[in-house]
Amino acid sequence: MAKVVGLADFDRHLTKRNGFYSYKRRVPAAIGNLDPRYPTVRVALGTREVGEARAKRDAHERADDLLWASLTEGGDQVAAEARYKSAVARAKALGYTYRHLPAILSEESGESILSRLRAVQDVKPASPQETAILGGVPRPQVSVWRALEIYIEEIVADEISGKSPAQRELWENTKRRAVTSFVEVCGELNIDEITREHARQFYNRWREKIAPNPKSGQHATHTPSSGNREVGNMRVLYQKYFEYMGVEDITNPFRNLSFSEKKVGQKKKKKRLPFTAEWIEKHILKPGALARLNDQARAISLVLAETGCRPSEVANLVESQIFLDHPVPHIAIESRLDPEDPREIKTDASVRVIPLVGVALEALKKFPKGFPRYRDKESSMSATLNKYFRENGLFPTEKHVIYSFRHGFEDRMTVAGLDTELRMMLMGHTNSRPEYGEGGTLEWKQAQLAKIALPFDLAIV
Template identity: 50%
Template sequence: MVRQENQDRFLLLREGVYYYWRRVPRTVVHLEDRAPVIRLSLKTDDLAKARAQRDILEEADNILWASMLTEGGKTEAAMAAYKVARARAEALGFAYRPALDIAQLPLEDLYRRFSAVADKRTPTAVATAIMGGVDRPKVLVSEAFKIYCDEIAAVEIVGKSEEQKKAWRKVKQYAVDAFTKVVGEDLAMDDITRDHAKKMHDHFKALIAPTDKKADKKSASLGKRRLGDMSILYKRYYAHIGVEGRPNPFEGLTFNQKFKKRRLPFPIEWVRDVILKPGALAGLNEEARHIVLVSIETGARPIELRYLREDRIKLNDKVPHILVEPSFDPDEPHEVKTVSSVRRIPLVGVALEVMKRHKDGFPRYRDSGNTLSATVNSFLKENNLQPTGKETLYSFRHTFEDRLKEGRIDDELRKILMGHTIDREQYGSGGSLKLYHEELMKIVYPFDPSIV
C-alpha cells in the first residue's frame, strides 16, 4: 500500500488501482455522512487519469464542505450537493443526468451505468450520482443573479475598480428587478417560460411606444439591454450548472433602434465665449473646474480623467501628454471602455496649465463619478451655462470632436484622439505625439490664465 503526497495528494495506490482517499476535515466531520475517511476507487491504474479524477472530486468536496459551514440556507446547500453529484459522476466518466433523463438514454449507456452501480466498490453516494438521484434545486432568479455576479462573471470583472464593479452590477440588477416586477414574483429559474419572457417584452414595448401620446417614452436601447441581460443571465446560469441544450425563453426577444440618442455638444463658440470666460466656472470647486477644462482640450471621458495617476501624466516629456490605459494594480485596478480607448493625448492650451497643478490627478473624484457629474451638471444648469438646457459634462467631449472636424483634422487621427475604433487593419504606430500636438494646436482655444 503506497500513498503519494504533493501533486498526488488524496491518491492511494492499492493492488494496482488508484483510490481517492481523503480524511474529512474536523470542522465538518459531524455533518459528513462519509466521515471520518472517504475511500473511492477510481478504477484506473493510470496515474494521469487518476489525478484528473482526483481534481474533480477534490473540488466537489471543497464546495460541499464550504456550503456546510455557511449560512446560505437550504438553496446553497442543495446546490452544493447537486454540484458534488455532478462531479462524482463525471469523475467516473459519466455525464450527470437527472433520473428522468437517464430513463431515456440508449441501452448501451444505461448498461454502463447499471454496471458501475452494481460494482460493490462503488459507494452509495457515487451510485446515486451516476443514476441521477440528486435533484437540481430550484434556484430563484435573485439567487441565480447572485451566483452570476459572484461566480460566473467573477473573472470578467476582476480588472474593474470597486466603483466600476458596483456600476456593472447595478445595471445588471435593473433587468432582474424589471423582470420580477413584471411577472409579479421572484420566480425559480426552472419555472421561467416563454410567456414570462414575452410579458417582459410587452412591458418594454409599451414604454417604448406608449398609446398615450403624453406619456414619457423610453428608448428602444433600454428594452433591448434589459431583455439582453436577462437572456445572458439565463444562458450562462444553466451553462454554469452543467445543463446543456435548455431553450432560452428570452431568445430573439429584443428591439431594434433606428436612431441612437446622441448627447448634445456645446456649440464651439459657446465654449470659447461663455464657458472659458473669466469667472464663468469660478463657483465650481477646484478639481471639478479643472476636470472641465482638461475635458475641453483633450476630449477625454470624465472617467478617464478621474483615474489619472502620476505615472500616466507625462509633463516632463518632449510633448507633454496623458496616457489613457487600464490599471493592473491589484490595489487600484480599473478598466477602460474599449481596447481602442487606450491612447496618448497631448496636453495643449488650458489643459496643460491645469495638469501642471495636478501631477497625481484628481483624487477627490477618483472613485466618485456620479458626484462629479451631479456637481458639474447642476452648476451648469444653475448658472445658465447650457444653451439648450440639455448639455452635460460629457458634452465637452462631443464638442471636442466637432472642433476636430471643423479643423479638418484627418479622420483617422480624430478616431485615435477620441479613442474610437478604426475600421480597417492597422499598420504602424498611428503617428507620433509631435504630429498629434501640431494638429491640436490648430484648434486650441485661447484662454485667460485667471480661469485656471
Template identity: 40%
Template sequence: MARKTDGKNGAPDPMRYLKERSGNWHYVRRVPAHVAFLDDRGTIQISLKTRSLDVAKLRRDAHERADDLYWQGLAAGDGAQGAVASYEAARSRARVLGFEYKAAADLAASAPIEELLRRLDVSLKGNERDLDAATGQAEEPKLSVTKAMTFYLETIAIGETKGMSENQVRKREEKKKAAAAKFVEIVGHDGPLLDVTRSDAVKYHKWWMERVLGKDGQKKTSGNTANRSFGSMRKLFREYASYLHLELKNPFDGLTFPDRKSQKRVVPPFEVEFIRDRILAVGAHEGLNREALAIMLVLVETGARPSEICNLPPERIHLKANVPYITVDYQEERVIKTESSTRDIPLMGVALATMRKFPNGFPRYRDKEDTLSATLMKHLRAKKLLPTPAHKVYSFRHSFEKRMLEAGLDYEFRKAALGHTVDREKYGDGGSMAWRLEQLQKIELPFDQRIVP
C-alpha cells in the same frame, strides 16, 4: 476547500491523499473538522485499483473534487451555494463511479436496461451519495430568479469583473440585479429560474416593448436600453443552465427590440464662441471645487471622456516630456471602454496649464465619474452655462470633435485622437507627439491664466 501543498509557492502537493499499499494506490483523506459532525466517515480510504501512479493521480483528482464539492454543500447549508455545490458533487461522484450523470427522469425515459442495472449494481455497493449520483436523484438547484442572479454574479461570472474598479463592479451588479428585479415584478413571482416559461419571457418582452414604442403616453426608452436589460436575463438563464450542464431551451431567445439610430438623443456640442466667452471666462465658476473645475478645463482641450480624466494616475501624466501628454490605457484595477480608447493625448492651452497644477491627477474623483458628472451638471445649470437642456458634460468632447472637423484635420487622426475605432488595419504609432500637438494647436483656444484653479 484547502489542499495540501508542498511548501513551494503554495503549489498543491502532487502526492496528496495518495498511499501505496502492497503495490496498489489508495485515496486516503480525513474529513475536515468543520464538517465532521455532518460527515461521519472519519478517515476516507478507497482503493484506486491501479499500480500506476499517473492513473492513481487522475482517479485521486476525481475523488478529491467530488469530496470537496460535497463538503462545500454541507458547509453552505440550504443556501444557493450549498444547493449548487451538492448538485455538482453528485455529478462529480457519478464520474468517479464511471458514469455520466443523468437525471432520474432521463434515465427512466431513454437509458437501456443494461445501463440501469449497472448503475444500480455499482451504487448499491456504496452509500447514499453513490445511489443519488448513479441513479440521477440529486435535485437540480431550484434557485429563484433573484438568488440565481446573485449566484451568477458571485460565482459563475466572477471572472468578468477582472480589471474592473470597485465602482465599475458596483454599477455592473446594480444593472444586472435591476433586470432580475424588474422581471420578477412584471411576471409577479420570484420562482425558480429554471422554471421560467416562454410566456413569462414574452410578458417581460411586452412590458419593455411598450416603453420602446412609448405607448399610452409613456416616455420612450431606447431599444438599446431594453436590449441590454432583457439580454441580462437571457444571459443569466443561458450561463446558469450551462454551469449545471443542462441542455435547456432558453425562453428569452429570439426576443429583441428595434433600435433606430434616429431614436437616440444626440448630445450637441458647445459652440466655440460659447466655450471661449462663457466657459473660459474669468470668474465664471465661483463655488465649484478645484478638482471638478480642473477636470472640466482639461476636457475642453483634450476631447477625453470624463472618466478618462477622473482616473488618471500620476504615472500616466507626463509633464516632463518634450511634449507634455497624458496616457489613457488599461490599469490594473480598471478597464477602459474599448481597445481603441488606448492613446496618448498631447496637452495644450488651458489643459496643459491645468495639469501642471495637478501633476498627481484628481484623487477626489478617482473611480467617481458619476459624482463628477452630477457636480458639473448642477454647477453648469446654476450658472446658466447650458445653452439647451440637451447639453451635457459630454458636449465638451463633441465640441472638440467638431472643432477638429471644421479645422480640416484628417478623418483617421480625429478618430484616433478621440479613441474611436479606425476601420482599417493600424499602421505605425499615429505620428510623433510633436506632430500630433502641431495638428491640435490648429484648434487651440485662448484663455486667461487666472481661470486655472
C-alpha cells in the same frame, strides 16, 4: 507525515499502478464521519496517458471539493447547492451528463439507462459516484434573487474584479433592476420555474413601454435599447446560472426575444450636440466664467476642453497616469490593476495616450496627482458641472451637456484636417483597420493637437 499537496503540483492526487493512473486523495479528518470513503478516496481513471489522467483528476477533484464544502456549509440552501454542483461535476468526471433520477427515467433511452446501471456495478453502493451516475441529488430550489447572488458572487466574480467600487455598483444595479422588473411582472419565482410564458409576459410588458398599441392612446416611455438591456440581462442570468450548475440540456425561455433598434435617423437624432470652438473661447474660457466652481471641478472642465476625454476618464486620473515632466507632457488613459484601487476602462480602444496642450496642460500642472475629490465619483462630478453650466448660461441650448466637450473636440479636429485615424485614436474609438506601427510619435500628435488649441487667459486656471 502526509505530503502537503499544493495547486502547483501538476500530478497531485495521482498514483500509478501497472501503467494505469488512479485518483487518490485523503478525506479531511474533520468530515471523516460524513464521507463513507474515509480515510482515502480511490478512483481508477482507466488511462495510461498523463494528460488525460490530469484532466480526469481535475474533474474528480472539483467534485470532491464541492461535496466536502456541502458537508461543512452551515446553511441548508448553500449546502444543497454545493451537493448538487458536486454531483454534476462528478457525473461529468465519470463521462455522464448529470440528471436527477426522474429525468433519467423519463428522458433517456433504455440503452442509456443500462449504461448507467452497468457503470454503478463497479462502484461502492451509496458512494458519491453512484449518486452522481444515478441522479440521486435533486436540483435545489433557487429563487431568481438567489440565482442573481450566485451570478455576481461566483459566476462572474473574476470578470468584475477589475471594476472600481462605483463601477461595480453601477454594473450590479443594472442586473438588479432587470430582476426587479421581472419580479414585478411575473412574481417571486424560482429560476427553474421560469417558463416561456413568463418570458413572453416580461417581453410584452416592455413592448407596451416601447411600442404601445396606437388605440390605447399611450405614448412610448422607453427606448428599444432599454427593453433589450432588461430582457438581455435576464437571458444571460438564466443561461449562465444553469451552465454554472452543469445543466446542459435546458432551453432558455428568453431566447430570441428582442426589440428592433434599427430606425433611420434615430442615431443622428440622439447624438449629443457639440460645443463649438467659438462658444468655448467666448463663454467657457472667458475670465470669471468658471470662477465659482470648486478648483477641481474647474480644472476638470479645462482638461475636457482640450483632450476630448470622457468625463469619467479625467475624474479618475491618478498620479501614475499624468506625465508632466516628459518631453511631451501627456496623460495615459488606462485600466488600474491595483487590487486595492482597481478601475476598468470601457474598451481596449479606450486605452490611449493624449498629449497635453493649451489650457489642459496648465490645469493639470495645478493637479499633478489628479482629482481626489471626484475619484470614483464621476456621477457627482458630472452633476456638479452640468448644474453649474446650466445655471450660468454656459450651455448654448438645453440639449447641450458636459459631454458636449468631447463631441466638440472631435469636430475641431475634423475642421482642422487632422488625420482620421489619429482622431479615432485620440477619441478612443474602435478602428476596424488592421493595426500597423505605433500610430505616430507623441511629438507628432502634440503638433497636431497644437493646431486646435484654444487661446486662454492663464488667470482662469
